[in-house]
Structures are given as structure tokens and as C-alpha cells.
Amino acid sequence: MTTADTDSASSLRRALKLLRVLADGDPEGLRLKDIAEATGCSQPTAHRMLQDLAAEGFAEQAAGKRYRLALDFYVLAARAGQASGLREAARPALLRLSATLSDTIFLLVRNGFDAVCLDRVEGPFPIRSFTGDIGGKVPLGLGQGSLAMLANLPEDEQEAVIRFNIPRLLDRGFLDEASLRSALAQARTRGWVNTSTGLIPGMAGVGVPVLDAQGRAVAALSVGTLAERLNADRLPHVVKILQSEAQALAGKLNPFDVALRYPSRSLSTIGGS
Amino acid sequence: MTTADTDSASSLRRALKLLRVLADGDPEGLRLKDIAEATGCSQPTAHRMLQDLAAEGFAEQAAGKRYRLALDFYVLAARAGQASGLREAARPALLRLSATLSDTIFLLVRNGFDAVCLDRVEGPFPIRSFTGDIGGKVPLGLGQGSLAMLANLPEDEQEAVIRFNIPRLLDRGFLDEASLRSALAQARTRGWVNTSTGLIPGMAGVGVPVLDAQGRAVAALSVGTLAERLNADRLPHVVKILQSEAQALAGKLNPFDVALRYPSRSLSTIGGS
DNA sequence: TCAAGAATTCCGATATCCTGAATTTATCTC
DNA sequence: GAGATAAATTCAGGATATCGGAATTCTTGA
Known part of the structure; x- marks a missing residue:
């Protein structure tokens, strides 16, 4: 304050x-x-x-x-700027993913303690998601892409985010800190997240991080779909294609220094309000 | 002033x-x-x-x-564009059109004396257009979609726009007022516009208006492509499919009252600056 | 048609904002 | 790596533009 x-x-x-x-x-x-x-x-x-x-x-x-x-x-806003730079860069990937998978695709970025939906291409199936529309925010850790990003932050930042977000996550139906941490560990080692355990009944998804040159998550691509459409047969394929697009996107992002606006002022600002 | x-x-x-x-x-x-x-x-x-x-x-x-x-x-800003929900409503149509035609599709709306590119789905062919990227503006009357909108405004508004835009159009390589008016007349009777006469060499396009319940243009769908891809064989097909999507879109828009922000203050405001 | 409520305009008091100068911080050159 | 230059940031006093209450016009609903 x-x-x-x-x-x-x-x-x-x-x-x-x-x-x-x-x-x-x-x-x-x-x-x-x-x-x-x-x-x-x-x-x-x-x-x-x-x-x-x-x-x-x-x-x-x-x-x-x-x-x-x-x-x-x-x-x-559309004309210029870092955020739209990412969006423009990712747009083709979103379209390809949507066309290939016939599912809804999300582009998320980190902003403070939240994941923000920067873009979204809808598939033919009706989807319910935390992130919601373009511009929608969720606490980092809630949802596929959001979780994938949190898992790939530097240790200290991740810890700070967890501490701050735990109460918010619990509020929104998340189980407990232990399961969050184990999910994060798994996400980090596997490189992707799937939410079949679904906090949203009938829904499932896969999220992968988009990493910068230092290996930190700056964004995430994710798929949201019906649980039945993410069976054991299809899951590996979805993961693979998502990862491939995320990697290509990361390559394009090299020149950008996506500001995390994190350590400088935002922590106190956000934490204090 | x-x-x-x-x-x-x-x-x-x-x-x-x-x-x-x-x-x-x-x-x-x-x-x-x-x-x-x-x-x-x-x-x-x-x-x-x-x-x-x-x-x-x-x-x-x-x-x-x-x-x-x-x-x-x-x-x-992402929400500002949603003023009419037009973009979300039109997104599926853009994707379908792009997929079917393999060309770049534009969604334009009117804003004062300009046409603004609200959304765009890129096709595989490299395109040059006046409208440019999302957020780009052109004077009403320049380009397929822009012309299609201007042609379908109420008489008095159209006249005001023409008077204001003539100098701007001439600046950008447009021929003269007479040819603009004949193009408008043709556009109104045919219901679509094609720009094969191309102010941009090698480029061509088709634009159709999206009309509200009162028959006024509130938006336009347009295709931009290489001139060679709009030959006599293909043109009718492109026109037909565009018109069909525009009509469907108009149907979805019924409940909305897309404000033209025109007669109240904007005329003097824009004209005066 | 009338009435209630909302939008807009007006005006004086005052808090806020701007300009100029000083200090700290970063950048560039050698 | 160190000095010098230029930019960024802070500070304070004075002027001005801002704010809110009251009055007026317009709209909405009965």
C-alpha cells in the first residue's frame, strides 16, 4: 500500500x-x-x-x-508494441493448430501473477475455460497453459508467485499446495501439462510453455477441448504438435526481450493492492 | 478547428x-x-x-x-474492439473463407470517414493492401471492402463522406470523382466490388458489404489476392461465397445496434481536426 | 402530458499541474 | 576502466486548470 x-x-x-x-x-x-x-x-x-x-x-x-x-x-493497441508483436508472430501457429486439431487454441502470456489470454482461435466444439475471452486473466497455475508457464519460471519467481497465488487458487477450486507443487514438478520434467483431472467437468486440455533464450516461460500455447477428445491415442499427437509450434515460436521470439515487469516494481504494486 | x-x-x-x-x-x-x-x-x-x-x-x-x-x-483494447461483438462473430466466417479460397480475408468496419481493418486471416499468397494490418485505416472508398461500405451508406452520409474524402483519395492515387461515383453506383446495384483495375499492380480483390437491418453498411468482408487468381472463371465463385458469408453475418448482427457515431458529433469533430 | 431522473453547463475555490533548476543515474568515448 | 556528457529523475514555488455543487436542459418512463 x-x-x-x-x-x-x-x-x-x-x-x-x-x-x-x-x-x-x-x-x-x-x-x-x-x-x-x-x-x-x-x-x-x-x-x-x-x-x-x-x-x-x-x-x-x-x-x-x-x-x-x-x-x-x-x-x-493493434498497431504496434511488444504484446501485439507476439500475437502477430503466434497467429499463424494458432491457425495451423486450430485447423489441424479442430480444437480451440489459446495464446497466453504472463503478466505479474496472472496469465493473460492474448489470442484465441475457436474450434468447432463448445469450450468452457478459465481464461475465457481475449484479455481474460487467471492466476498463474490455474489451467493448462497457465500451469505450464508457472512451471517454467526461475525458482525464486515461481516461489513468489506460488505464495501469492495459493489463496487465489484455493478460492477457485484448486485442491492444495502439495498437489500444485507435484503438478509443477511433473510439468517441468515432461515439458507439457494436461488437465484431464479437470476442474471443469468434461473439459480437458494440453498446455506447453514458450521459452525465451534463458529458458524462462514468456508465453504458453494451449488446447482446450472435450475430455473425450483427449484420449490416450490422441494425446501424444496433440502434445507433439503443440510442442513443435511452441518451439518454432520461441525461435521467432529471440530478438524480443519480453519484459516480465516482475522484479522491479510490479511485485510490490500488485502485492500491495 | x-x-x-x-x-x-x-x-x-x-x-x-x-x-x-x-x-x-x-x-x-x-x-x-x-x-x-x-x-x-x-x-x-x-x-x-x-x-x-x-x-x-x-x-x-x-x-x-x-x-x-x-x-x-x-x-x-481487446475489449474495445468488441463494441459490437463483430469481430468474434465474424471470426469463423473469416476462417472458413480463408480455408475455402486460400486467400487473405479482411474484416473491415466503418469508423468516421475511414474503413478500419478489424481482423484479417492471411492466405498463403503474399498480399499488398491499403488496409494493411489489423488496426490499419484507409479512407472510405479506397479498396474493395472500403468501397463496398461506402456504396451502401445512406445517401446523405455517403455524400458527406465523399466530399470529405475526395482530396484524400486523390492523394493516394485515386483517379477522379466521376470514376468514384460510377464505381459506387455499380457497387450498389451489383452488391459487390472487384478491384481488378488495381491501384496496386498485380493485386485484385472482391469486397461485399455487411448490411444492418436498415440496409446500411456496418462492415465489409473482402478478399485480397493476386490479380491472376481472380480470373473470369473464379470470380463468380468468390463473389458468391463472400456474399453468402456476409449475409449470414448480417443475420447474426440483427440484435446489435452498431453505432455509426456519425451524425451526432463525429462529423464536426473529425472534419474539424 | 407531466414528472422524475439523467445529462450537460456554469462558476468560484482550491488543489493539482507545469516550468525551471538541481541531483542522481546511465551512456559514451577514450 | 574512468571521466565526461547526456539523460532520467526529483524537488519546490507559482499559476492555472481542475473539481464539485447548483442550475439548466434534455430525456425517459408513467
């Missing part, structure tokens, strides 16, 4: 919070009153911020006076 | 400009000094804004003190 987020913050930070509110809210748009309430600022203030956001193309007013994020925001 | 962007603007708008600078800049990150210069504010000011952005997870410091956009920004 070095920098409290409860009380006063700079006007910029309040505006950014406002953006978050918009992003989390109904895609159809939010009413000014609700926005003001959610951000904790007065109605005129929210209104003025939204005016500025709209003037810059970051927000727009839909029918019914509702405010929502505008396309420019998306365009900006 | 109602609201000048040259001189003073609210601090929020300056911060948003800063975000633009970051997005446009080197993915590896930008130096504080250059950021300050690009945004036109002093170095300490830029620094403070970046601190706030970093604290909220919108920016981060890569190695070498360089600043760049951070993951949270992309996560948020």
Missing part, C-alpha cells in the same frame, strides 16, 4: 480507471451516472473526462447517450 | 496523445526525451504522466529506461 489507490490519485490515474470501468462494463455502453459512481468521482468530472476521451477517439457515445470505448483505442 | 489541437488542451488529452506517441513509436520503447519532444511537453511532465500510466499498467519501462505500452493496455 505504498501508493494507495483508495483515496486521492492524480487526475490521469482517475481517467485511466475510468477507461477500465468502460472496458469492464457492458459493451453496449454505460450511463454517465454509473460511470461516475464506479469511478468515485462526481458526475461533471466524469463527463468532462469522457468528453476528452471522446475528442481523442478513445471513447464514444452510443445511442442512448451511453459511453463506451471507441475503435481508436483498439486500433492503437 | 473548433477545438484546436495545436495549443493548449486538457491534461488528459495530452496524456492520451502521449499514448498515441507510445503506440506509434518503436515497439522496443521510446526514450523519455523523445517522448517529451513528440508530445510537446516538458520532460518532467512527460515523466510524471508516464509514472501514472505505469502505475495503472498502461505503460512500462523496458530495459534501457525505455517506455512502451504495457499489457493492460492491450487487454483493455
Whole structure:
């Protein structure tokens, strides 16, 4: 709690919070009153911020006076940057995997103590997953890809993440620390994860890490499918093809230094909030 | 120039400009000094804004003190594009089209006076296009999909767009207003556009509009390929399959009210800047 | 049609933000 | 490897833009 987020913050930070509110809210748009309430600022203030956001193309007013994020925001993010670099680089792999396996494929990256779904290509089967849509977050350790990444972090980081995430994992139905650690050990030695034990009934998946030059996990590719589609016959094939794509992707990533934004400030920031 | 962007603007708008600078800049990150210069504010000011952005997870410091956009920004943006859920809804169609035609498929939406590339699935052939990557913009009227959308706007809107875009189109190699209007008329009656006349040598494409319940274009599907791959034999087939997907997509869109953000403020806003 | 609620505008007080200078840190050259 | 240069970061005072309450206009629902 070095920098409290409860009380006063700079006007910029309040505006950014406002953006978050918009992003989390109904895609159809939010009413000014609700926005003001959610951000904790007065109605005129929210209104003025939204005016500025709209003037810059970051927000727009839909029918019914509702405010929502505008396309420019998306365009900006899509255009450039490290995250989208990875996404662009991985897109062909996702498409190939999806076409070959006829299943839903996820691209995850690590962000602090979470795994974030950067991209997803849907297969023909209806899937339920923790990660959910693009942009969805899960604690590191929950789910195939998420677990695969956690297993391939440097010792100390892994330990810090585990300590921080254990309560969150338990909250979401995970068994206990011992089984997490044994799963991690297995994942590290085998190089892949499968979740047939399924916290989600009827679902199963395989996740493999994408490693950087130092052998640390920077991302993960994973498959989510129906449990019946991951039988003993098919599993080895799925693992093999996933690993092959992950390795190819890792090769392309060499020039990138995917920032883990971990040791510097984020630990205290995230831990403290 | 109602609201000048040259001189003073609210601090929020300056911060948003800063975000633009970051997005446009080197993915590896930008130096504080250059950021300050690009945004036109002093170095300490830029620094403070970046601190706030970093604290909220919108920016981060890569190695070498360089600043760049951070993951949270992309996560948020991923949802901004979903304003209409269009991208998710269209994804399967894009994949089918790409698989069937073995060509590059674009999903475009209208945004003010531009067509924006919301999604793209690459085919095996190397393509050059105006729209470029995801997030890329072109003036309405330039390119297959862009033209298909413009052709299917309500009269008055179309007229306003044409007036505004003519100079921009001429700048980019378009012939003249008369040929634009005849192309639009043809596009409207036929229901599709093909650009074999190619402003880009060797390239050709087909674009069809995605219409809402009122018959207005809200999006477009288009194919971009090598001119030799769009011969008289194949063209009808491509048109047919594109139209069929566009129609199916339009059906899915019924419940949505895709805001055109047009008549209210955007015209003056965009026109004035 | 009326009424209640929401959105937008206005205005004064004040907290916040900006500019300039100083200090620390990194980078470059030899 | 060490000095010098340039950038990054911190600090403080003063000006200004920001904030919130109240009034007005507009919309929504009865």
C-alpha cells in the first residue's frame, strides 16, 4: 500500500480507471451516472473526462447517450508494441493448430501473477475455460497453459508467485499446495501439462510453455477441448504438435526481450493492492 | 478547428496523445526525451504522466529506461474492439473463407470517414493492401471492402463522406470523382466490388458489404489476392461465397445496434481536426 | 402530458499541474 | 576502466486548470 489507490490519485490515474470501468462494463455502453459512481468521482468530472476521451477517439457515445470505448483505442493497441508483436508472430501457429486439431487454441502470456489470454482461435466444439475471452486473466497455475508457464519460471519467481497465488487458487477450486507443487514438478520434467483431472467437468486440455533464450516461460500455447477428445491415442499427437509450434515460436521470439515487469516494481504494486 | 489541437488542451488529452506517441513509436520503447519532444511537453511532465500510466499498467519501462505500452493496455483494447461483438462473430466466417479460397480475408468496419481493418486471416499468397494490418485505416472508398461500405451508406452520409474524402483519395492515387461515383453506383446495384483495375499492380480483390437491418453498411468482408487468381472463371465463385458469408453475418448482427457515431458529433469533430 | 431522473453547463475555490533548476543515474568515448 | 556528457529523475514555488455543487436542459418512463 505504498501508493494507495483508495483515496486521492492524480487526475490521469482517475481517467485511466475510468477507461477500465468502460472496458469492464457492458459493451453496449454505460450511463454517465454509473460511470461516475464506479469511478468515485462526481458526475461533471466524469463527463468532462469522457468528453476528452471522446475528442481523442478513445471513447464514444452510443445511442442512448451511453459511453463506451471507441475503435481508436483498439486500433492503437493493434498497431504496434511488444504484446501485439507476439500475437502477430503466434497467429499463424494458432491457425495451423486450430485447423489441424479442430480444437480451440489459446495464446497466453504472463503478466505479474496472472496469465493473460492474448489470442484465441475457436474450434468447432463448445469450450468452457478459465481464461475465457481475449484479455481474460487467471492466476498463474490455474489451467493448462497457465500451469505450464508457472512451471517454467526461475525458482525464486515461481516461489513468489506460488505464495501469492495459493489463496487465489484455493478460492477457485484448486485442491492444495502439495498437489500444485507435484503438478509443477511433473510439468517441468515432461515439458507439457494436461488437465484431464479437470476442474471443469468434461473439459480437458494440453498446455506447453514458450521459452525465451534463458529458458524462462514468456508465453504458453494451449488446447482446450472435450475430455473425450483427449484420449490416450490422441494425446501424444496433440502434445507433439503443440510442442513443435511452441518451439518454432520461441525461435521467432529471440530478438524480443519480453519484459516480465516482475522484479522491479510490479511485485510490490500488485502485492500491495 | 473548433477545438484546436495545436495549443493548449486538457491534461488528459495530452496524456492520451502521449499514448498515441507510445503506440506509434518503436515497439522496443521510446526514450523519455523523445517522448517529451513528440508530445510537446516538458520532460518532467512527460515523466510524471508516464509514472501514472505505469502505475495503472498502461505503460512500462523496458530495459534501457525505455517506455512502451504495457499489457493492460492491450487487454483493455481487446475489449474495445468488441463494441459490437463483430469481430468474434465474424471470426469463423473469416476462417472458413480463408480455408475455402486460400486467400487473405479482411474484416473491415466503418469508423468516421475511414474503413478500419478489424481482423484479417492471411492466405498463403503474399498480399499488398491499403488496409494493411489489423488496426490499419484507409479512407472510405479506397479498396474493395472500403468501397463496398461506402456504396451502401445512406445517401446523405455517403455524400458527406465523399466530399470529405475526395482530396484524400486523390492523394493516394485515386483517379477522379466521376470514376468514384460510377464505381459506387455499380457497387450498389451489383452488391459487390472487384478491384481488378488495381491501384496496386498485380493485386485484385472482391469486397461485399455487411448490411444492418436498415440496409446500411456496418462492415465489409473482402478478399485480397493476386490479380491472376481472380480470373473470369473464379470470380463468380468468390463473389458468391463472400456474399453468402456476409449475409449470414448480417443475420447474426440483427440484435446489435452498431453505432455509426456519425451524425451526432463525429462529423464536426473529425472534419474539424 | 407531466414528472422524475439523467445529462450537460456554469462558476468560484482550491488543489493539482507545469516550468525551471538541481541531483542522481546511465551512456559514451577514450 | 574512468571521466565526461547526456539523460532520467526529483524537488519546490507559482499559476492555472481542475473539481464539485447548483442550475439548466434534455430525456425517459408513467
